[in-house]
Amino acid sequence: MPHRTRPEDPARRHLVAQAGSLAAGVAVGGLLPSPAAGAASAPPEVAGRRVLRYAFPAAETSLDPVKLSDLYSRTLTAHIFEALYTYDHLARPARVKPLTAAALPEHTDDYRVWTVQLRPGIFFADDPAFGGRRRELVAADYVYALERFADPALKSPVWSFVDSYGLEGLAAKRQRAIERRQPYDYAAPVAGLRALDRHTLQFRLQAPRPRFIEFLAESDLFGAVAREVVDHYGPAIDAHPVGTGPFKLAQWRRGSLIRLVRNPGYRERRYDAEPAPDDAQGQAILARLRGRLLPLVDEVEVAIVEEAQPRWLAFLNGQHDLIENVPADFVALAMPHGRLAPHLAHQGVQGQRNLRADCTVTVFNMADPVVGGLDTAQVALRRALSLGLDVAREIQLVYRGQAVPAQASVAPHTRAYDPRFRSEMSHHDPARARALLDLHGFVDRDGDGWRERPDGSPLRLEWTTETTQRARQQAELWQRDLTALGVQVQFRFGSFQENLKAARAGRFMVWGVGGLSASPDSQGALQRYDGTQIGGQNLARFDHPEVTALYQRLSGLPDGPQRDAVFREVWRHGAVWMPYRARLHTLVTDLQHRQVTGYRRPLFWQEWWHMVDVAPQA
Template identity: 55%
Template sequence: MRRLKTFVAALLCGLALTGAAAAPSSPAAQPKVFHYAFLIAETGFDPAQVSDLYSRVVTGHIFDALYKYDHLARPYKVKPNVAAGMPEVSEDFRVWMVKIQPGIYFAPDAAFKGARRELVAEDFVYALKRFFDPVTKSPAYSYFNDAGILGLDELRQQALKSKKPFDYDQPVEGLRALDRYTIQFRLKQPRPRFIYSLAGGDQYGAVAREVIEHYGQDHAMEHPVGSGPFMLTKWRRSSQMVLERNPNFRELFYDAEPNADDAQGQALLARFKSRRLPMVDRIEISIIEESQPRWLSFLNRQLDYISVPLEFSSVAAPKGRLAPNLAKQGIQMERVLNSDRTLYYFNMDDPLVGGDAPEKVALRRAIALGTDTQREVGSVRRGQAVIAQSLVAPGTWGYDPAFKSENGDYDLARARALLDMYGYVDKDGDGWREQPSGAPLLIEYASQPDALSRSFDELWKRNMDNLGLRLNIKAAKWPEQLKAARAGQLMIWQLGFTDSTPDVQPDLEILYGPTAGGQNLGRFRHKRFDEIYEEMQRLPDGPEREALLREAQKIITAYMPQKYLVHRILTDLTQPWVSGYRRPPFGNQFWQYIDVDMDLKKVKTGS
């Protein structure tokens, strides 16, 4: 990588310039290293180009957002990050003005030619424009376009129509740096929850224009340079990532606002308050796709943290309590019902399972009704999940644990009756159903080549056999499946979505017609659903917005473009020498808040 060849010189230059802003640890002190593993490979580290969870975990620690979620407040609290305070907002929620703190600097990089580069308002203007540049092909374009920033999409359409490069220098009415430290957003419609778009550095983090121009758009995924607590210093694709403390990182001290009755949160605050952040020096991430070697790596003390693989959940936490042998070692546990949902989607452009014709709707609903989710929870998931009734995730606005819908039903008799009623019967006597026309009926399901995915494959085979539907499983690595999904080449794909904000709107976005081919991988289009989506964007939270959400849920259940499976229960374990860990409410940012006692680790591991 070109950046790594110039990294040492740039780093030394940055250290010389930063002086007191350098890491507080003594140069002679043993570096504090946190070892971590992803179960799925990353795709890259350009905030405007990534959408997968694992890449966004990394970018969220490299790039700074204007705002952040308090890591101890529950259910959540939005606070300034690099912003100098909360935004000034007009009464109609259409004008938002944010001031940022002066004296914040990007990590050292060759793109800055040895100079310290201050973070300024224009960096947020540039970063947001990149989502609209057609060359970027951002999967999050639709999300930011939904904000309705005046003139920004028009600039994109101008570039598309003229086939000329996107004009980053052209002023935009709705996105302006009023001065060096002030940004103004002007929106077409009211957006009461716009602040959530400003609270995710994993996507909307400040980007320096010089970096993109130095390395080129085609290499932006390889060269992330932000002002956050860490910087990428080593990357072997799909194998290893190393991040080190950003020597230019500002003076930031541990602080939080846990609830008064939150004993764990209050204890963490008391222990770490006023500690300089980040508290560790280096993060080393490995890709370990198979569950058994990942679990063994933790047991062998090669990993400092693990989200327990499903196969070992009953070993790690029988009946939801930390196993005595692990507790005796000083291992710590946290269990949460995650703000997520797993699902499979149908490609609505697929000639077999897509479309709104009654027989196509019947086929999708029959497959959904024939999906034995309770078996999935009890077998593959080892009880570490609850059945989902809709797309709304726990902990997000609109979630009601008492809500019930057909989505949560398993009814094999009804599923078979639907297939029979709409002509999906065995016409040639081979034991498999054909299409109503007599043409072959082959369900194609996209999967991944790992042990856990193979367990889900077995469930799919069992469910489809019970329905008399022939199944073909198409396995490929997750990043490859994502590319195929965006290109509309998959018929059915099962995956999980973890919420990055406390609002339901991003969950609805994956079904919003204008986002087809982007976040809307299944290409669902429904006029009334889109109207509901747009109206919900404008409304403040309340009964009127909730009524629209319930109507949207009915449309999804009726047309079944997606089948929601479960909300996952996550069991996180940390080694005894790790302190300060708590799963963040949103955003997946926690590395800066943990500490590693290297002396205790040496004693415990004998190394």
């Protein structure tokens, strides 16, 4: 599944962490205290309403699913659109269950043919595009939504991921539009993506895909889209998301404020889940909320607050009901020694600490003439730079200990992750780094203290990063590490959105970025090594035929030892060629005020706002 790209500011996910070893997450300071009024009084317009208020640390980019790969936009779309399947919100480990589908899919021909029945009587949110009529969800809406990813005019950043599933005829149809320089023909049938009747979908794949159901469970990307809406709004479609989900867009001030309100036409759907019998937190949440009509809140108000201190203060002052991922500078105040601070516990604040299913990496642009390439000297340069980065110091000083070193580009809690696995990805060895540079001709020829490249030209790195305080702290550490190697570096600061756009276009040299797993399958993290996904998830533009073949082989193998061995081979190649330096996985602390009931950090999915309750504002 596609990794969700996000800034390096720790923003990730998964079950809980730490007490010497990593363990499943628990709420600290009481599982589920009784709801009560919040610390701050509500403005008149929300009095008596159940409103969830919190903040994103980075701005959204769009509300059109076909254009997205960033976490924050996809969190918004996951609550507006609905995929065929979803994840049980309380089940650990993750379990897929029907959402708009009537039942789990049928698969035949060795996982090549998948057939799904939709539940009848599901409707899109009312919108002028429907001319005053209620619009039922039909199978053709999923066909259309998926075909939009293939439309070359839309330039979807996750097309290469969709294509990796090999829906019969879809890539060929896209290629015809490109070669003929004609608009994509949505009316032309695709053998691998068909509406057999009004409520029956069939997918035909070129090769076995045992985990295809996880592709069908991503509401943030692959939710149903009505063609009338796209036709009605045209280029403005990203500001008019219309789905079948529990919320609809009420207000959008780009990069500032997003407000979603309850979809009044949402079908009758009630809180239900299946936590494990020994899952105390999950069982307590279920006991409180089972049978309640969804969504539990009337609206969700999301502010964009990029800097850590204002985000923290907004929570403390009661302006926000919840803070996901307490900034590292304040974790010691919130949960000293892993326990909720007494003054917060006294206020009824609840806390959770989790190890997220994420990985933060340094990305080298393999097409760049300075750091890219597969020849021996260039590989030695990237490995030397990686050995020179002191990740343990970064974890201590920047993350305040709220991370663990990464051994490979794989997310914790996914199937192939092995906490016992060790590789040189985690090594910090400046002496070996300097020796590698010397051996391969990266030496100081003119005595100015800085190394030159083997051809005598200056060795100067341009490192892209963000404008946040955390990013500036990281830049100071990296400059120190690289100066110790005799390597000059200049940092280029910009917004995450600007940097992501530049990276997709190959206009960067080095960048640091984090990725979140979107499913229990570890393969999503390895999209970055797939040569067919350059310009999308493969930000390094790494293209090695053997590695691409290994990635594609993973898709058809069932889970088990044989597939695990292929994962390890990809990780070995990653350590050898070093297009990415896997640095760390984050620990994340979430806090919520006493008025919030039922919050639990999702494992891989984004949709949870409808599953929490907030006491009505006074």
